[in-house]
Amino acid sequence: MVSIRDVAKEAGVAISTVSKVLNHYPNVSENTRQKVNSAIEKLGFVPNSIASALSSKKTGRMALLLDVNRHVQKVDEIPMQYIVGAINRAKEINVDIITVFFTMIQEMNMEEIIRYFQSQSIEGLIICGLSKQDTILHKLIKSGKFKVVLIDAPVMSENTSSIHVDNMLAQYEVAKNFITETKSKKILYISGKKNGYVSDQRLQGMKKLAQESGLSLFTRVGNFSELEARKITMQYAKKKDAIICASDLMAIGAMKALIDMDIFRPVCGFDGIGLMGYAGKQMHTVRQDFQKIAATAVEELSRLMDGECGRDIIMPHELIRIQYLDVIS
Amino acid sequence: MVSIRDVAKEAGVAISTVSKVLNHYPNVSENTRQKVNSAIEKLGFVPNSIASALSSKKTGRMALLLDVNRHVQKVDEIPMQYIVGAINRAKEINVDIITVFFTMIQEMNMEEIIRYFQSQSIEGLIICGLSKQDTILHKLIKSGKFKVVLIDAPVMSENTSSIHVDNMLAQYEVAKNFITETKSKKILYISGKKNGYVSDQRLQGMKKLAQESGLSLFTRVGNFSELEARKITMQYAKKKDAIICASDLMAIGAMKALIDMDIFRPVCGFDGIGLMGYAGKQMHTVRQDFQKIAATAVEELSRLMDGECGRDIIMPHELIRIQYLDVIS
DNA sequence: TTGTATGCGTTATCAG
DNA sequence: CTGATAACGCATACAA
Numbered sequence: 001m002v003s004i005r006d007v008a009k010e011a012g013v014a015i016s017t018v019s020k021v022l023n024h025y026p027n028v029s030e031n032t033r034q035k036v037n038s039a040i041e042k043l044g045f046v047p048n049s050i051a052s053a054l055s056s057k058k059t060g061r062m063a064l065l066l067d068v069n070r071h072v073q074k075v076d077e078i079p080m081q082y083i084v085g086a087i088n089r090a091k092e093i094n095v096d097i098i099t100v101f102f103t104m105i106q107e108m109n110m111e112e113i114i115r116y117f118q119s120q121s122i123e124g125l126i127i128c129g130l131s132k133q134d135t136i137l138h139k140l141i142k143s144g145k146f147k148v149v150l151i152d153a154p155v156m157s158e159n160t161s162s163i164h165v166d167n168m169l170a171q172y173e174v175a176k177n178f179i180t181e182t183k184s185k186k187i188l189y190i191s192g193k194k195n196g197y198v199s200d201q202r203l204q205g206m207k208k209l210a211q212e213s214g215l216s217l218f219t220r221v222g223n224f225s226e227l228e229a230r231k232i233t234m235q236y237a238k239k240k241d242a243i244i245c246a247s248d249l250m251a252i253g254a255m256k257a258l259i260d261m262d263i264f265r266p267v268c269g270f271d272g273i274g275l276m277g278y279a280g281k282q283m284h285t286v287r288q289d290f291q292k293i294a295a296t297a298v299e300e301l302s303r304l305m306d307g308e309c310g311r312d313i314i315m316p317h318e319l320i321r322i323q324y325l326d327v328i329s
Numbered sequence: 330m331v332s333i334r335d336v337a338k339e340a341g342v343a344i345s346t347v348s349k350v351l352n353h354y355p356n357v358s359e360n361t362r363q364k365v366n367s368a369i370e371k372l373g374f375v376p377n378s379i380a381s382a383l384s385s386k387k388t389g390r391m392a393l394l395l396d397v398n399r400h401v402q403k404v405d406e407i408p409m410q411y412i413v414g415a416i417n418r419a420k421e422i423n424v425d426i427i428t429v430f431f432t433m434i435q436e437m438n439m440e441e442i443i444r445y446f447q448s449q450s451i452e453g454l455i456i457c458g459l460s461k462q463d464t465i466l467h468k469l470i471k472s473g474k475f476k477v478v479l480i481d482a483p484v485m486s487e488n489t490s491s492i493h494v495d496n497m498l499a500q501y502e503v504a505k506n507f508i509t510e511t512k513s514k515k516i517l518y519i520s521g522k523k524n525g526y527v528s529d530q531r532l533q534g535m536k537k538l539a540q541e542s543g544l545s546l547f548t549r550v551g552n553f554s555e556l557e558a559r560k561i562t563m564q565y566a567k568k569k570d571a572i573i574c575a576s577d578l579m580a581i582g583a584m585k586a587l588i589d590m591d592i593f594r595p596v597c598g599f600d601g602i603g604l605m606g607y608a609g610k611q612m613h614t615v616r617q618d619f620q621k622i623a624a625t626a627v628e629e630l631s632r633l634m635d636g637e638c639g640r641d642i643i644m645p646h647e648l649i650r651i652q653y654l655d656v657i658s
Numbered sequence: 659t660t661g662t663a664t665g666c667g668t669t670a671t672c673a674g
Numbered sequence: 675c676t677g678a679t680a681a682c683g684c685a686t687a688c689a690a
Contacts, residue, residue, distance in 0.1 A: 001667090003666090003667055003668085004667065004668065005667075005668095013676075013677085014676065014677040014678070015667090015668085015669095015677085015678090015679095016669080016670080016671095016676075016677060016678075016679090017675090017676060017677070019668065019669060019670085020669095020675095020676090022668090023669080027675055027676090028675070028676085029675060029676090032675085032676080044440070044444070046444045046447045046448045047448060047667090047668080048383075048448075048450070048666090048667050048668070049448055049449065049450060049668095050379055050382050050383045050388065050450050050666090050667080050668090051383050051666070051667030051668040051669090051682090052667075052668050052669075053379050053668085053682095054377075054379045054380050054383050054666090054667080054668070054669090054682050054683065054684090055667075055668040055669040055670080055681080055682055056668075056669055056670085056682085057669090057682070059379065068413060076406070076409050076413075077405070077406075079409065080405045080408065080409045080412075083409075083412065083428065084397060084405075084430065087428055087429070087430065087433075088430065088432070088433065091433050096427070096449070097427070098425070098426070098427055099412065099416055099428055100416070101413065101416065101417065103417070104416075104417065104420050111373070115373070115375045118375045119375045119376060119377075119378055120378065120425070121377070121378060121379050226657045227657045227658050230657070252607075253657065256653060275604075275607065278581075278604065278607035278608070279607070280609065324585060328555045328556045328559070328582065329556050330683090332682090332683055332684085333683065333684060334683075334684090342660075342661085343660065343661045343662075344661085344662095344683090344684080344685095345660075345661065345662080345663095345684095345685075345686075346659090346660060346661075347684095348684065348685055348686085349659095349660090349685095349686095351684090351685095352685080356659060356660090357659075357660085358659060358660090361659080361660080376683090376684080377682090377683055377684070379682090379683080379684090380666090380682070380683030380684045380685090381683075381684055381685075382666095382684090383665095383666050383667065383668085383682090383683080383684075383685095384665080384666055384683075384684040384685045384686085385666085385684080385685055385686085386666070386685095
């Protein structure tokens with residue numbers, strides 16, 4: 001392995017000078033900088049991030065913490081989008097990122113979790129889908145041991161940022177669009193989790209619309225579960241004009257149920273996942289760009305790790321309709 | 330940060346002794362071992378993997394190299410299964426793993442790729458879906474710079490292992506089962522890639538069955554693309570009894586096409602993905618346990634990194650049928 | 659069985 | 675602007 005010391009020898013300068021070039025210090029003459037760089041080139045030198053991390057006490061490593069299989073979802077499309085978006089951006093800005101699942105830490109207490117991340121030299125966390133009931137994670141965030149970016153949870157502080165679409169507005173807009181086009185009045189709204197962060201916001205948007213437009217709104221909690229949405233639909237859909245769901249997955253469950261019941265009701269979803277193309281009928285929904293959200297989260301966490309202050313970031317959403325042929329081509 | 334030195338002081342022993350306890354050296358007396366362990370407990374000591382790696386020159390880090398979005402697949406279920414399986418097992422056996430996508434390295438030449446992994450201190454690679462045309466990756470594997478485990482590519486050597494189901498046998502079995510039940514004779518077989526590793530094996534299994542059972546076999550290449558399978562189906566299905574596909578995704582494309590054409594032909598897939606439940610009709614398929622395959626790959630790579638020799642590992646498969654209600658519950 | 663001393667490849671401090 | 679040198683936390687050869 002060729003080290004910084006070899007480069008120094010080759011370039012005829014001191015080790016510390018090479019280090020300065022490597023880290024783009026300003027006070028290096030153009031001349032020596034060139035000498036060093038050509039030595040690096042010639043020797044094919046690769047800086048050892050391990051040694052660098054040990055010496056500087058900064059690893060720049062982050063963890064992407066994901067909730068897989070808790071949404072009763074066999075086709076984990078959204079987590080995959082998060083992973084792709086985060087990993088690609090992490091590579092672009094040259095930070096390390098590892099993926100961690102909730103299931104891997106769910107049996108641990110806070111201290112164990114802290115140790116786990118510390119042993120991995122993790123300095124920052126991106127948490128996707130934090131629930132209000134995750135008291136341990138909330139404590140972990142408050143502990144200040146790590147910089148944190150939360151996707152879809154409105155917690156902010158000095159070292160915690162929050163990223164999300166405007167759930168209330170998005171739900172309001174898509175539903176308004178939907179009921180206008182379908183001329184629906186009696187709505188079955190299948191909400192997400194009881195007391196969930198995003199669930200509550202979406203429900204609020206829905207309530208606002210109901211009031212404004214004089215809708216009759218009948219709400220049931222579907223826990224973001226396709227199966228539960230299916231059951232709710234089978235039980236209540238007949239007496240309603242239309243079904244609006246707080247997630248696409250539930251919308252798919254509802255639509256499949258309607259098809260099996262052999263009745264038609266328009267269905268509206270939320271998220272914009274590709275699986276919507278397989279539901280059998282085209283549906284209205286809100287598209288969130290999960291890859292971009294994750295990429296933004298990586299950037300934001302990097303910002304926090306550079307000592308900047310936490311903040312709230314709202315990502316754009318888009319009203320769309322999804323159908324099979326668009327998804328596969 | 331509490332270090333090994335603090336532990337040593339607390340336990341009243343030397344640093345090296347603590348290190349020996351940490352690394353389960355045999356020649357430490359039970360007495361001192363206990364002293365050290367209780368000191369560790371008391372101080373909440375977390376070994377610093379960075380320092381350990383620097384000193385031992387062994388990081389134990391591996392990379393999971395995935396091909397996402399090349400299969401013309403919007404719902405990336407299989408890569409997600411690989412990720413979950415690999416990450417969970419990596420945590421269990423206490424090795425670091427990072428996820429890397431083909432797209433991230435596709436513009437690099439071999440040297441750049443090597444440097445990239447070296448700069449991340451990666452010692453081993455798990456490569457999923459290596460194609461015969463990936464000459465750079467083949468050279469990388471041959472270079473011997475990294476230990477490699479290949480999923481679904483039959484390359485083996487001193488430091489390269491291969492993991493896969495018995496594709497030929499599996500294709501043979503599922504197709505045999507399928508044609509027997511459906512009493513089909515004239516088969517449209519939609520193959521994977523031309524000259525692909527697994528594609529060729531599956532095609533072989535299919536040909537063997539055709540010969541044995543006197544089938545008329547008409548083969549077209551679908552490139553594992555749902556859309557291409559759809560087109561092929563629309564063009565040729567009418568004159569055939571049944572359609573057998575080299576992947577579930579193509580089977581879904583075929584089934585959806587049949588539904589749109591309003592004709593019925595039984596369809597057989599390969600993989601056992603959950604998305605099959607959304608195709609509209611139940612289908613025969615082969616189930617591969619992708620999570621288990623990835624978990625096994627992690628173990629195998631760990632074995633290679635411990636200096637053991639490369640080998641071929643065949644994973645079990647299972648003949649199943651997938652339908653919607655099973656998938657969502 | 660235990661302790662001492664050296665080095666791993668960097669970064670950072672400080673003197674020149 | 676450049677160079678010597680002391681950390682960083684741990685592993686390991688070797689001495690005791």
